[in-house]
Amino acid sequence: MQLIKNYIIRICFIFTIIIANISFATASNDAANYINDLAERVINIVKKTDLEEKEKESILNEIFIQNVDVKWIGRFAMGKFWRRITPDQQEKFLTIYSDYLTGLYVPNFRKYTGNKVKIVNATEVRPNEFLVQTLLTDSTNNLEIKINYMIIKNGNDFDDFIIFDIIAEGVSLITTQRAEINSTMSNNDFNGLINLLIRKTASSSK
Amino acid sequence: MIIRFLQILFFFIIASSKAMATTVPSYSYSEMYMYDNQDDNNECDHNVSDDLIPDPFYIINKNIFNINLLIDNAFISPATEIYIFVVPAPARNRVGNFMSNLGEPINFFNLLLQGKFKQANISLTRFTTNTVLGCLGVLDVASKVNLPYKGEDFGQTLAQYKAPTGPYIVAPILGPTSLRDLTGKVVDFFIDPFKYAMKRSERNAINVAWLLHKRAGAKNVIKTIKSSIDPYETAKVLYIQNRVSLIND
Numbered sequence: 001m002q003l004i005k006n007y008i009i010r011i012c013f014i015f016t017i018i019i020a021n022i023s024f025a026t027a028s029n030d031a032a033n034y035i036n037d038l039a040e041r042v043i044n045i046v047k048k049t050d051l052e053e054k055e056k057e058s059i060l061n062e063i064f065i066q067n068v069d070v071k072w073i074g075r076f077a078m079g080k081f082w083r084r085i086t087p088d089q090q091e092k093f094l095t096i097y098s099d100y101l102t103g104l105y106v107p108n109f110r111k112y113t114g115n116k117v118k119i120v121n122a123t124e125v126r127p128n129e130f131l132v133q134t135l136l137t138d139s140t141n142n143l144e145i146k147i148n149y150m151i152i153k154n155g156n157d158f159d160d161f162i163i164f165d166i167i168a169e170g171v172s173l174i175t176t177q178r179a180e181i182n183s184t185m186s187n188n189d190f191n192g193l194i195n196l197l198i199r200k201t202a203s204s205s206k
Numbered sequence: 207m208i209i210r211f212l213q214i215l216f217f218f219i220i221a222s223s224k225a226m227a228t229t230v231p232s233y234s235y236s237e238m239y240m241y242d243n244q245d246d247n248n249e250c251d252h253n254v255s256d257d258l259i260p261d262p263f264y265i266i267n268k269n270i271f272n273i274n275l276l277i278d279n280a281f282i283s284p285a286t287e288i289y290i291f292v293v294p295a296p297a298r299n300r301v302g303n304f305m306s307n308l309g310e311p312i313n314f315f316n317l318l319l320q321g322k323f324k325q326a327n328i329s330l331t332r333f334t335t336n337t338v339l340g341c342l343g344v345l346d347v348a349s350k351v352n353l354p355y356k357g358e359d360f361g362q363t364l365a366q367y368k369a370p371t372g373p374y375i376v377a378p379i380l381g382p383t384s385l386r387d388l389t390g391k392v393v394d395f396f397i398d399p400f401k402y403a404m405k406r407s408e409r410n411a412i413n414v415a416w417l418l419h420k421r422a423g424a425k426n427v428i429k430t431i432k433s434s435i436d437p438y439e440t441a442k443v444l445y446i447q448n449r450v451s452l453i454n455d
Contacts, residue, residue, distance in 0.1 A: 072235065104433055108426055126234055142299040142346075143423075152235045164235050170451020172231065176443050179258075183439040196435045204433045 027153070031130035032122035034161045035149050038067055039117035039134070042109050053110075060106050069152075069162045070098045076164075077177040081185045089190055100197045101177070103204040105166075115139060117147075128153045130161075145169060258446045259374045259384060267376040271438050274381055278428070286421045298422065300344045305416050306355055307336045307343025312394050316358040320366045328353050360397075361390025365453040374442060379417075382445035 045051070045059050064070075074097040075082055075090075082090065120133040129152050136145040150165035166173045184193050261267065293301065310333035317326035332348040332355065340347040349355060364386050365371075372385025383391070395401065401409065421428070427444065434440040 076233070100435075104430060108430070125231075126236075129235055131231075142302065150231060150235075165231065165233075167231070169448055170454075171444050171447045174233070175447060176440060179439050179443040180434055180436045183436045187436075193435070200433060200435050 028122040028124055028130060031124075031132050031151055031153070031161060032119045034151065035122075035132045035134060036117065036119050038063070043115060043117070046110055056110065057106065060109050061102050064102050064106050064109075065098065067161075067163055068101075068166075069164045070094075070101055072164050073101065073174055073177060074098070076174050077181040078185070079178055079182055081182070085190055092194065093190075096194055096197045096201070100201045100204075103201050105173070107204070120146075125150075258443065258450075259371055261374040261442070263373060263375065267374065268438050270376045270378055271381075271441065274376065274379065275432070275437070277379065282417070282421055283428075286418055286425065289418045290422050290425075298419065301415065301419050302423075303336070303340070303346045304343045305412075305419060306346075306357070307333060307340070308400055308412070309357065310336075310343075311399050312360075312397060313356065313358045315397055316360055316363045316394075317356070319360075319363045320358065322358075325356055325358075329356065359387075359390050360393040361387035361449075362453050364390055371446075371449075374446070382441050384446075384449070387449065 042060065042063060045056055045063075048056065051059075071094050074094045077097070078085075078090075078093065085093070116137045116139075118135045118137070120135055122130055122132045125131045129150065132149045132151060134147050134149070136147050137143075138145060146169055148167040149163050150167070151161045151163050154160050154162060164174070181193070184196060188196070290298070310329055314326050314329040314333065317323075317329055332353050333343075335348040335351070335353065336343045336346060339345075346355070361384075369386050371387075375383050375385060375388055377383050377388060380391070400412075404412070431437050431440050431444065
């Protein structure tokens, strides 16, 4: 009797671990599928010949805002200065910063024509946080670019993911942004930063 | 049966640990507050990139950086645009192949020094294959037969031997580098066999073509740097992150 009991306990234990691993793998697969679908959407829009450049840009901007957590990135980029500015200034910064970041990175997506994205790996690095490793094949320049995405699952639906960092060839978007914003805040005051952001956003949209 | 289950379980654990072995960023989405506090007790508002690489020559570096930007805007960028316009993408790929092939002896030497003998062998095989079968390296035949290109320089070799990065340096024309990588560039320059095999005029022509080709490849990155609110800081942080990635690769 004791032998059967031990046997059942062992089976339950192994079964639990296997189920945990399977759900872990499923969550990672969802993350990989999310990035794959997103990349395909972007490439399809860029390849569309019946859309004007302005229309494409507007759609890509919308996709960027919906799928990248610009507010989180803005806060992260501000770092130690976040608590040194007032809530009104925080809100003003995030609004202007969102336009700046979109203007800085979305034009790069327009060069995705003819490119292919291959998912290399997807892992849950922390609870609900996933690292999706991809390989972007740039057929025009005969290059393969490693692009990793850090994404977080914010809900229970399949597509409740949001990107909070893009790491291209080892270069992290948020680390770069944090260095940029911190350096600017160290050398200027808050208004100086806002004026610079507005000026750069205006010049990148030309 | 249980042994079979344990084997499957072992496989899962190994697979998971291999996946985790890739570089995982240290920051966490939900723990942002800890980043807010990290410099709170620090009276001096130092820059984030100073944590990645020291910049004791900031003033000199920034002046050289600004001069480089002026030179780029006035000469290199327009010349690159002409290069891109005149030489179509497939032909530019051939130029890139040719230049990469000329760099294979340096890759081979550095891979040997790093003890990466298998990669060194691939580098040597690539060089002979592409030189003989690929019209002196214009065609990358080796990549088609699963001999991938891996660029290595003496800066990376020094890093392998735990040589410190040293201070950040902005070199005239060449741009962002570090003391270690600048030393590496000098060593690579002297170990390059083509330096001794070619005439000075041929070397100069190749250097100009290489500069234009590299600049064309980095066009989007340089545009992003110029569009950023602090181009100097952006260039520095992009450079150091990319170097760390290449060294860890």
